[in-house]
Amino acid sequence: MMKNLKRYSAPWLNKKITLFLAVSIALFFAFPKQNLFAQTSLNIGTAPASEKLTLQPGEKYEGEIVVWNLSERTTTYDIFVRGFRQIENQPGTAIMYTEDEEERSLYSAAPWVTTSKQKVDLIPNRNEKIFYEINVPEDATKGEYTVIIAFISEDVQQQLGTTAAFTSLSSGTPILVKVGQDFAENAELLQFDTDKDWYEEPNVKFFTRVNNLGDTHITPIGEIVLTNIFDQEVGKIVFNESAQSILRDNSASYETLWDYGSFLSKDNKIILGPIKADLILMYRNFQPGFAPLTATASFWIIPWKYILLLLLIIITTMVVLRMRKKKKEDQPQQLPK
Amino acid sequence: MRKHNKVIPILVTIFATALFFFVLSPVFKSEAGTLAETYLFLSRIQTNLTGAGADDVEIILAFQPSQSFFLADSARVDIFFPMADNAKWCRTAGALTVTGVTSAAPDVTGGHEITAALPGVSLVASCTQGNGTTTVDTISITGVGDLVNTATYGVKLVNNTGILGTASTSGSRTVTVQVSDNNNLDSKTFGVYLLADDTVEVTATVAAAPTITCTLSPVTVALGTLYPGGGLVEIVSTGQVSTSSTNSGYYWAAYGQGNGTDAGLFYSGGPYLISSGNGVGTVVISGGGSEGFGINLSTPTGATVPTDFQTGIPGQYGSLGVAEAEARLILYKATETSPAHSADIYYGARAGAGALSGVYTEYITYVCGGYY
Numbered sequence: 001m002m003k004n005l006k007r008y009s010a011p012w013l014n015k016k017i018t019l020f021l022a023v024s025i026a027l028f029f030a031f032p033k034q035n036l037f038a039q040t041s042l043n044i045g046t047a048p049a050s051e052k053l054t055l056q057p058g059e060k061y062e063g064e065i066v067v068w069n070l071s072e073r074t075t076t077y078d079i080f081v082r083g084f085r086q087i088e089n090q091p092g093t094a095i096m097y098t099e100d101e102e103e104r105s106l107y108s109a110a111p112w113v114t115t116s117k118q119k120v121d122l123i124p125n126r127n128e129k130i131f132y133e134i135n136v137p138e139d140a141t142k143g144e145y146t147v148i149i150a151f152i153s154e155d156v157q158q159q160l161g162t163t164a165a166f167t168s169l170s171s172g173t174p175i176l177v178k179v180g181q182d183f184a185e186n187a188e189l190l191q192f193d194t195d196k197d198w199y200e201e202p203n204v205k206f207f208t209r210v211n212n213l214g215d216t217h218i219t220p221i222g223e224i225v226l227t228n229i230f231d232q233e234v235g236k237i238v239f240n241e242s243a244q245s246i247l248r249d250n251s252a253s254y255e256t257l258w259d260y261g262s263f264l265s266k267d268n269k270i271i272l273g274p275i276k277a278d279l280i281l282m283y284r285n286f287q288p289g290f291a292p293l294t295a296t297a298s299f300w301i302i303p304w305k306y307i308l309l310l311l312l313i314i315i316t317t318m319v320v321l322r323m324r325k326k327k328k329e330d331q332p333q334q335l336p337k
Numbered sequence: 338m339r340k341h342n343k344v345i346p347i348l349v350t351i352f353a354t355a356l357f358f359f360v361l362s363p364v365f366k367s368e369a370g371t372l373a374e375t376y377l378f379l380s381r382i383q384t385n386l387t388g389a390g391a392d393d394v395e396i397i398l399a400f401q402p403s404q405s406f407f408l409a410d411s412a413r414v415d416i417f418f419p420m421a422d423n424a425k426w427c428r429t430a431g432a433l434t435v436t437g438v439t440s441a442a443p444d445v446t447g448g449h450e451i452t453a454a455l456p457g458v459s460l461v462a463s464c465t466q467g468n469g470t471t472t473v474d475t476i477s478i479t480g481v482g483d484l485v486n487t488a489t490y491g492v493k494l495v496n497n498t499g500i501l502g503t504a505s506t507s508g509s510r511t512v513t514v515q516v517s518d519n520n521n522l523d524s525k526t527f528g529v530y531l532l533a534d535d536t537v538e539v540t541a542t543v544a545a546a547p548t549i550t551c552t553l554s555p556v557t558v559a560l561g562t563l564y565p566g567g568g569l570v571e572i573v574s575t576g577q578v579s580t581s582s583t584n585s586g587y588y589w590a591a592y593g594q595g596n597g598t599d600a601g602l603f604y605s606g607g608p609y610l611i612s613s614g615n616g617v618g619t620v621v622i623s624g625g626g627s628e629g630f631g632i633n634l635s636t637p638t639g640a641t642v643p644t645d646f647q648t649g650i651p652g653q654y655g656s657l658g659v660a661e662a663e664a665r666l667i668l669y670k671a672t673e674t675s676p677a678h679s680a681d682i683y684y685g686a687r688a689g690a691g692a693l694s695g696v697y698t699e700y701i702t703y704v705c706g707g708y709y
Contacts, residue, residue, distance in 0.1 A: 041554030048546040049585045049707030070550060087590045088643075088666045092708030095590055095664045152702065153556075163560040163570075163602060163697045165684055167577075169553040170704040242586050242671040244708045255641070 042153050042169040043071035044122065050094075052217075053134070054178040061134040065149055065173045069122035076121050077151040079130065083108025084148040084174055089209075091252035092244030094174035096148045107248065109145035109177045112136055120151070134177065142180030144216040144248055148172045176217055176245075185284045185291075186213040187220065190251060192279045192295035199301050202260035202271050208239065208279065210293070211251040219245040220293070222281030224256060229273045234265040239281050263303065274300050370403030372525040374449045374489045375514055377416070378441050383535035384507045388428045389499035396476075396501065397441040399451045401489040402516050402523045410518035412481040414455070414492065417513040418474040420467065421506070426474040427464035428502035435462035435478055438491040451491030456482030460492070464500050476501075484516065507533045547585035550677070551705030553578055558684055560602075563611075563697070566690035569622055569652055574682045578634075578668070578703060581677035585707035588669035589680075591632070592616075593657040594700040600657040601630045602686055602697035609693040611686060616658025616665060619645050620685075623652020628689030630699065631655050632667070637678040640670040654685040657701065664704060671708065 045068040055061055069075055080096055083105045087093040102108055116131040132149060150172030191209035212218050221243060226235040237258050246252040263271050277297045282288035380395035388394050398416065406412040418426040437454025444450040457480045467473035476494060484490065494501065504510050509528035516523045558574050580587045593600025593613060601612040613630045614620045620631035631654025636642045646655035646667045658665050668680055 040556050041552060042556055043550065043552045043554075044705075045548060045550035046707075047548040049549050049582070050547070050709030052709070068550075071552070071554075087588070087664055087704075090588065090666050090669065092586075092671075093588050093590070093666065093669075094706055094709065095661050095704055098660050098662050101662060161696060163563055163686065165558045165560065165602075165699045165701055167553055167556050167558070168700065168702045169551065169556075170702050171549070171551050171706060174706070174709055176709065242584070242708060244586075244671065 040073070041071045042075055042167075043069050044075075044077065044151055044153075044169060044171045045070065046151070046171055046173055048173060051173060051175040052178075053175065055134065055136045057136055057140045057179060058138045059136050061136075063132055063134070063175075065130045065132065066127050067120065067122060067130060067151060068127050069124055072124055074121055074123050076119060076154045078154060079115055079118050079120060080148075080150045080152060080172075081113045081115060081132075082110045082148060082150070083146050085146075086247055086250050086252065089251055089253050091240075091246050091254060092242075094146075094148050094172070096150045096172070107143065107145045109134065109147035109175070112140075112145075112177075113147050113149070113175075115149060134175075136177070136179055140179045142215070143178075143183070145177045145179060146174065146247065147177065148174045176247075178216055183216040183285075184214045185216060185218060185286070187211060187218055187246075187283050187293060188213060189279075189281075189293040189295050191253075192277075192297050194277070194297055194299045197299055199299065200303050200305065202235070202258060202262070202301055204258045204277075204299060206237075206256040206258070206277065206279075206297070208254045208256065208281075208295075209251060210246060210254070210281075210283070212246040212248055215248055217245045217247050218283040219243050220254075220281045220283040222279065222292070224258070225278045225280070226258070226271075227276045227278070228270060230269075232265075232269040234269045234271045234275070235260060239279065263301075272301050272303070274298055368404060368521045370521070370523040372514060372516060372523045373401040373403065375400040375525045375527065376443050376449055377512060377514070377527070377529055378443050379503070379529065381503065381535055382529070382531050384503055384531045384533055385425075385505045386503040387499055388502040389497060392502070393497040394501045394503060396494045397438060397443075397491060398494070398514060399441065399443075399449060399489055399491050400514060400516060400523075400525070402484050402486050404486050404521050404523065406481070406484040406516060406518045406521060406523075408457070408480075408482045410520055411479070412484060412516070412518040414478040414481055415515045415517070416476040417515065418467075419504070419511050420469070420473050422474060422504035422510060423467045423469040424474065425502055425504045427466045427476070428499050429464075430466050431464060431496070431498075431500045433462040433464055433476065433501060434495045435460045436493045436495075438493045441491055441493075449489070451489050453488040453490055455490040455492035456484070458482065462494055464496075481516075503531055507531050547583045547707050549580065549582040549585065549587055549705065549707035551578070551580050551587075551589075552677070553703050553705075558682075560684060560686050563686055563688040563692070565688050565692045565694070566626065567688060569685060569687045571683055571685045574684065576679040577682040578705070579677045579679035580674060580705060582674045582707050584673045585709070586669070586671040587674055587678075587705065587707055588666060590664040590666050590704040590706075591657060592660055592664040592702055592704075594702075595657075595659050598659065600659045600663070600699065600701075602699045604693055604695040604697045606695045607693040609695070609697075611688055611692060611697060613699075614656030616656055616663035618656055619653050620656045621653050622685060622687040626690060627652075628687055628692065629654070630684075630686045631657065632701075633683040633685070634668055635681040635683075637668075637670075637680050639672075639674075640668055640678055640680070642668050642680075648683060652685070654683070657699075661704075 082096040084094040152170040195205040378397040386392040513526040595601040620629035
């Protein structure tokens with residue numbers, strides 16, 4: 001009885017509470033706070049998104065890049081100046097070279113570029129200007145060179161005590177520098193195809209692959225003209241509407257989507273059966289019409305569900321009519337009175 | 338003697354004149370004081386404003402009398418402008434709209450601060466042009482009520498039909514404010530500074546150049562504990578990457594660090610790598626005993642996730658390459674994106690039976706850009 005009383009006495013409780021608090025505090029300090037997802041965010045905005053320049057040997061160019069940070073904390077970004085290449089044959093993309101690639105690169109303009117900073121602290125909601133200078137050497141050979149001024153967030157080097165993925169954010173402004181005049185613009189069409197041979201409705205994806213054989217970037221633009229079995233034009237799609245470019249010595253794949261949503265064109269031409277797609281694209285700056293790239297692909301549009309339904313309706317109607325007719329024929333004829 | 342004969346009549350004349358003024362002039366008992374806490378707040382301080390339309394000028398006058406003034410004694414307020422500014426402050430003679438005000442922009446708490454509107458049952462204000470030789474441009478306010486010396490009065494004068502203007506000369510212009518009634522008079526003279534141009538034109542250009550804004554949140558994703566030979570762990574990081582771009586569209590690429598040769602979850606203490614493959618195709622970790630690490634992305638409407646990184650096949654994830662050289666495209670859209678696109682990232686990992694126990698980490702760099 002006394003023992004039970006002691007258990008609920010104030011000194012006993014006090015001791016327990018003190019012990020509990022001590023253990024809690026010790027645990028709090030012993031283990032750093034861990035979230036499943038650390039809710040820190042990185043944000044970077046850049047302008048311009050890219051720059052295309054034409055300079056001459058010996059010329060100096062001064063430019064600026066504006067960067068901003070819309071997250072809630074100041075973030076330090078390291079500034080890298082390197083040549084770049086496309087990512088996985090995707091036109092218009094840029095990923096900076098590794099140090100090894102930079103050393104081997106023939107067309108990197110990185111050695112010509114100096115920036116006003118090598119590191120920048122981006123304060124939330126404030127623009128920061130990074131000035132850069134390009135000094136084209138006197139002996140630079142004609143052609144196009146590339147450089148990206150990239151910003152990479154400083155590593156979040158921390159340990160969570162568990163398996164984890166730590167991430168950094170990288171963005172930048174790719175700069176394409178044409179040196180000289182009268183560039184060799186040459187390209188070939190490697191592929192023009194659709195993702196399927198037949199479709200239930202006019203929702204077609206075209207794949208086009210272009211290889212740049214010249215000494216400068218090219219921006220192929222053009223259109224895909226669609227004609228039906230009666231040779232009537234049923235559609236026209238703009239190719240590379242966002243004008244994505246291909247770097248020299250690179251090829252690139254373009255996806256063009258035709259999602260029309262009707263079996264009749266605007267001027268009531270039927271979009272069914274075999275459809276022919278004619279691609280015509282131009283890529284030269286000077287007299288582009290003299291060197292078009294053309295190709296043809298074909299596919300079918302067969303709305304089989306609608307056709308099946310229609311057939312079912314026809315067959316059902318025919319069966320019903322035949323049955324009625326038979327029923328009529330089977331009825332005994334009335335004898336003449 | 339002759340000299341004295343000439344001086345005496347002059348002295349007599351002066352004496353007679355003085356006597357005349359002191360004895361014969363009307364008796365006028367007056368107390369003159371200085372106005373306190375006085376300011377003249379002009380809505381525009383540019384020279385040569387005509388008072389019409391965009392050149393409209395408004396005046397707020399604040400003052401504290403040093404003594405009392407009474408309506409019964411015809412209390413009034415006058416503002417006198419410089420002689421040289423004849424017909425400039427009063428571009429044309431005429432009535433002004435007058436209102437007592439209880440506050441104005443220049444008020445300083447505890448300092449020059451209007452504490453009461455200028456009283457008056459029927460305040461009347463007029464602008465009178467000077468003649469250029471003996472009279473000056475004057476604004477007169479009549480019908481002023483009783484004033485006490487403990488209040489700072491405020492009064493606003495308005496007219497936008499070409500009456501109230503400003504002088505044509507820039508720099509300091511001397512203005513006298515006078516408060517009076519039939520018995521007393523307070524006044525104060527001060528400068529009003531006019532500028533040739535009082536408007537600062539602030540211009541800003543919203544850039545037409547394509548811009549891109551990229552967000553990565555959170556920056557750390559804990560995958561929890563993997564067990565050697567155990568099951569697949571998948572963690573979804575909701576909306577981890579988001580992008581808005583103007584007309585150039587956007588793309589995201591990613592690469593890992595791994596052990597420097599291949600990307601993946603790396604335990605440096607082993608060392609041991611739970612590999613993300615060779616940066617080509619996918620990593621399939623659905624089967625028992627398999628091992629690997631990869632990511633998938635949800636597809637924002639209108640954007641494209643390359644097939645290798647698409648969700649939909651359980652246990653199949655896109656393989657990450659190592660360093661910039663093996664960066665892989667994970668998400669893209671070729672046209673303007675506003676409002677921002679946001680994609681979830683699914684991290685999938687599985688430890689094989691031979692995996693060493695320890696803390697594994699991978700450093701993934703997400704590259705965001707706009708098309709050129």
